Amino acid sequence: MTDFAAWMQACQSHMESVLAACLPPAHIAPQRLHEAMRYAVLGGGKRVRPLLAFAAGEVAGADPARVQHAAAAVELLHAYSLVHDDMPAMDDDALRRGKPTVHVEFDEATALLVGDALQSLAFEVLAAQPLADDPAVQLRMVHLLAQAAGSRGMAGGQAIDLASVGKPLDLAELEYMHIHKTGALIRASVLLGAHCGTADDDTLGALDHYAKCIGLAFQVVDDVLDAEASTATLGKTAGKDAANNKPTYVSLLGAARARELAQELRADAHAALDRLDDSAGRLRQLADFVVERVF
Amino acid sequence: MTDFAAWMQACQSHMESVLAACLPPAHIAPQRLHEAMRYAVLGGGKRVRPLLAFAAGEVAGADPARVQHAAAAVELLHAYSLVHDDMPAMDDDALRRGKPTVHVEFDEATALLVGDALQSLAFEVLAAQPLADDPAVQLRMVHLLAQAAGSRGMAGGQAIDLASVGKPLDLAELEYMHIHKTGALIRASVLLGAHCGTADDDTLGALDHYAKCIGLAFQVVDDVLDAEASTATLGKTAGKDAANNKPTYVSLLGAARARELAQELRADAHAALDRLDDSAGRLRQLADFVVERVF
Numbered sequence: 222m223t224d225f226a227a228w229m230q231a232c233q234s235h236m237e238s239v240l241a242a243c244l245p246p247a248h249i250a251p252q253r254l255h256e257a258m259r260y261a262v263l264g265g266g267k268r269v270r271p272l273l274a275f276a277a278g279e280v281a282g283a284d285p286a287r288v289q290h291a292a293a294a295v296e297l298l299h300a301y302s303l304v305h306d307d308m309p310a311m312d313d314d315a316l317r318r319g320k321p322t323v324h325v326e327f328d329e330a331t332a333l334l335v336g337d338a339l340q341s342l343a344f345e346v347l348a349a350q351p352l353a354d355d356p357a358v359q360l361r362m363v364h365l366l367a368q369a370a371g372s373r374g375m376a377g378g379q380a381i382d383l384a385s386v387g388k389p390l391d392l393a394e395l396e397y398m399h400i401h402k403t404g405a406l407i408r409a410s411v412l413l414g415a416h417c418g419t420a421d422d423d424t425l426g427a428l429d430h431y432a433k434c435i436g437l438a439f440q441v442v443d444d445v446l447d448a449e450a451s452t453a454t455l456g457k458t459a460g461k462d463a464a465n466n467k468p469t470y471v472s473l474l475g476a477a478r479a480r481e482l483a484q485e486l487r488a489d490a491h492a493a494l495d496r497l498d499d500s501a502g503r504l505r506q507l508a509d510f511v512v513e514r515v516f
Numbered sequence: 517m518t519d520f521a522a523w524m525q526a527c528q529s530h531m532e533s534v535l536a537a538c539l540p541p542a543h544i545a546p547q548r549l550h551e552a553m554r555y556a557v558l559g560g561g562k563r564v565r566p567l568l569a570f571a572a573g574e575v576a577g578a579d580p581a582r583v584q585h586a587a588a589a590v591e592l593l594h595a596y597s598l599v600h601d602d603m604p605a606m607d608d609d610a611l612r613r614g615k616p617t618v619h620v621e622f623d624e625a626t627a628l629l630v631g632d633a634l635q636s637l638a639f640e641v642l643a644a645q646p647l648a649d650d651p652a653v654q655l656r657m658v659h660l661l662a663q664a665a666g667s668r669g670m671a672g673g674q675a676i677d678l679a680s681v682g683k684p685l686d687l688a689e690l691e692y693m694h695i696h697k698t699g700a701l702i703r704a705s706v707l708l709g710a711h712c713g714t715a716d717d718d719t720l721g722a723l724d725h726y727a728k729c730i731g732l733a734f735q736v737v738d739d740v741l742d743a744e745a746s747t748a749t750l751g752k753t754a755g756k757d758a759a760n761n762k763p764t765y766v767s768l769l770g771a772a773r774a775r776e777l778a779q780e781l782r783a784d785a786h787a788a789l790d791r792l793d794d795s796a797g798r799l800r801q802l803a804d805f806v807v808e809r810v811f
Contacts, residue, residue, distance in 0.1 A: 371636030
């Protein structure tokens with residue numbers, strides 16, 4: 222197994238080309254929309270979701286040439302959600318990945334359409350070519366991704382998040398919100414990667430549990446970073462949660478306990494993979510990577 | 517063949533139940549989002565796209581129990597596009613189907629999420645159960661609908677529309693815009709209905725040509741209605757195109773020539789169906805229905 226950092230960098234760099242090829246060229250009409258879609262997706266982001274898809278694909282013996290399309294579909298959905306979340310009607314944020322957000326760099330109408338068109342493109346990419354031996358499995362992948370994106374997944378989590386501003390949430394409610402807002406797409410990344418190969422129900426169950434732990438750990442770590450890191454380090458506006466009076470793991474638990482929780486979730490994620498062999502090595506490393514960002 | 521008006525009403529009423537069953541119940545969390553999604557979709561609309569899907573399904577001998585899900589997917593996409601188009605960053609409209617628009621009745625953030633979640637739901641519905649004998653055909657349906665919705669389809673047409681406000685478009689540019697903005701989804705309705713059954717390439721080609729004519733006719737008629745009908749009759753704000761200095765078939769051709777063009781497109785639509793048998797009867801009637809709204 223090559224060094225984790227090298228693997229991660231190779232995946233990230235490869236995903237940049239895959240995404241660039243999925244996105245319509247900026248010289249094709251409507252040019253401004255296509256330019257803005259490329260601006261929103263390319264040249265930034267840790268590509269955590271694609272990394273998870275590739276790592277889960279290794280467990281299922283999936284061809285990376287297939288996984289890359291599933292990974293691109295998830296990343297396009299993630300990118301759309303960032304564009305819409307940053308809009309004035311939502312979080313009203315001006316900075317993302319160290320650059321002006323889409324509605325600032327372009328305009329609000331374009332940002333709205335960029336998000337809309339990126340969501341369509343995600344499903345286009347997921348259905349464009351065979352990603353599983355059985356097309357019925359690929360249809361299940363479409364169904365899974367659509368559910369993860371929708372009102373009982375990511376969009377629903379965002380709705381709960383908006384409704385929670387200024388309201389006291391308890392830990393269970395905060396977890397419920399994050400399981401939808403970020404957890405659903407993290408879970409889809411892992412399961413879609415696995416569906417590109419072959420995995421029995423026990424393995425899928427283990428991956429699902431792993432994904433749930435990682436999704437929450439990711440959010441706990443994000444909350445710690447938002448509270449403690451600088452805007453320059455994050456590439457997005459820091460301290461926003463506190464400024465918006467949004468409940469976070471740090472505001473509910475304090476930073477020290479939040480860090481402990483992230484460690485516990487990492488341990489749970491590793492435990493979920495116990496019954497899997499060395500093919501789960503990348504998933505184990507990713508669990509460490511997600512949590513070690515704050516240590 | 518039963519009377520057209522009775523068939524249409526039966527389809528519309530049936531689609532209301534199908535859509536109501538596709539949409540998450542309003543008592544399921546997040547309640548406000550689900551309530552707003554149902555508000556946006558139910559209780560209004562001519563359901564032209566589902567009617568086209570059912571009519572095309574008849575040509576292909578498709579089981580209506582399958583077509584209804586394809587029809588619902590297209591209608592959900594259409595409903596999402598209306599919600600986003602009405603938002604302040606886009607057309608900024610307060611009235612739709614005789615009711616306050618979603619961002620007026622709820623709020624902008626909710627309207628944004630309603631549109632996002634309805635798009636996801638469209639793909640969820642399209643992939644939830646077998647709609648074609650061959651799952652590979654159903655994957656093609658997903659691909660087709662995603663393309664129709666995206667930056668080279670509906671969302672792209674909307675971008676061209678926004679860019680055209682206050683600019684002189686010629687007839688070819690106006691047609692190009694509408695082929696994307698409304699034509700793409702009309703075409704998808706017809707082709708998805710046919711894919712639920714069996715149609716050879718010649719038949720699909722004929723249906724595709726029919727759909728292109730109908731899509732344009734629909735827009736020409738809409739422009740005439742916008743220019744001539746009252747807000748009360750339309751259930752949406754009338755005279756908006758002129759007020760926004762938007763190019764329309766009426767502003768480019770005058771109302772009399774626009775009506776003639778609608779008649780020509782109806783004749784073209786009928787001609788496209790010439791080689792088909794009586795199974796295309798509903799499609800023929802729909803061509804008449806679309807155009808006769810202004811006569």
